[in-house]
Amino acid sequence: MSSAPLRGATELPGRQPLYSQVRDRIVLAIEQGEWDAGEALPSEFELADRFGVSQGTVRKGLDSLAAEGVLIRRQGMGTFIAEVADDWGKAELPGATRPLDTSLELLACARSNAGEEAAEALRLRRGAILLAVKRLVRVAGEPFAVIENFVAAERFEGLDARRIKQANCNLRTVWWREFGLRVISAPPQFRAGMAGREEARLLGVEADRPLLEVARTAGGLDGEPVEWSVLRCRTDHYVYRV
Amino acid sequence: MSSAPLRGATELPGRQPLYSQVRDRIVLAIEQGEWDAGEALPSEFELADRFGVSQGTVRKGLDSLAAEGVLIRRQGMGTFIAEVADDWGKAELPGATRPLDTSLELLACARSNAGEEAAEALRLRRGAILLAVKRLVRVAGEPFAVIENFVAAERFEGLDARRIKQANCNLRTVWWREFGLRVISAPPQFRAGMAGREEARLLGVEADRPLLEVARTAGGLDGEPVEWSVLRCRTDHYVYRV
DNA sequence: TAGTGGTCTAGACCACTTG
């Protein structure tokens, strides 16, 4: 939050461009809760004053965060902190281009131990204590997908079903409001699997029917992995679009 | 190829920003074969002269094409036409982040009639005459996926197996070299399906095993749909990453 | 040394939104 100009850092060997330093300073301010979701940032000129750079340089930093989906810029209005969204793909009718509306339901929130994939993705040791959140996605009221999210229990002390439900089952909102953490997802991995007994029951399909599996990690704005998650969905009625 | 300044268009009602007009002019020049793949474009200042705008405006246009993967910019060297790549996702080991090397083999190139999905995607009538290209993707020598591409036969008169093999089975290279067409893919749709008898045989899996299906359309730099394609892959050994 | 793209500035004007 200091107003020290950024130039001092420009002589260091591992020097970053000014606009990139501006981006990082803004990220820091966001993480420190300086502005709430939906709130407007100061104007480009105010930020330029604060960071001791020109308005064009601030613009480049803001544009990069807008491209990442962290900020929303509207001509004539200002630059706003984006509402965080659970940025999974969307259900669509095959061949269609319009995403369908979905609803989320919390199934469980419990401690578990890291399996091989989760441990590797989160850079933890195998068996580390995780929190596992299990949710059901519905399309037009019908079960479409089961999502499991895993995070390090240590970092998310106090997470429980009540807090998740308060945020309408949007975990990104929970990470942001309760833990001051904003995350961005890496490109997912895809696999075709079979419905186990549990998924078959939840999704209302027969066991041994093919299910689409989507797995991904998400990291903080600084790049550190925070969350590993898997979505399993039936694709007999709808398809999944990235 | 004319050198008329761009300003004249700025008074039109559907006016585009100058940098966007610069982008379109460069796209046009690329499509007219002014530069080959791998070749360098004129410098920013030369292009600025040619289009009658400032160097910064040219830069914005070039940057947007670089972001789309059409151009590659290298400090101190210049701006180059990117080699076209078949931009499917990659095969990876589960949990890994490094893509594996793949090879392509042409299975067939034949005429067919547009099914419902292909017709809709390509904005043609159902039953329109298409060219269907079928290829096999191998990872470490083992069959991994079957890709089918569909294009309007009318637009790709003269396409045959020989021309495809000459381009190492890279269809994007064929579109570019033989038909002067550069395409960009839209986000794909995913589905979990079952291996039919034909895919099972080609991929070396049992019939009724789950297969991952990835479908997408690709359009020209002007946005018109050109190609519809489907990839079907086994995900028992490797996974598919976007 | 010359030429390229990469960064940064200062200032101008435009388009849009709100009061």
Add this chain to the structure above:
DNA sequence: AAGTGGTCTAGACCACTAC
């Protein structure tokens, strides 16, 4: 009318590449 982001310019300097 005032304030915001969006575009555009002209010019400066830097970092990298080639010769």
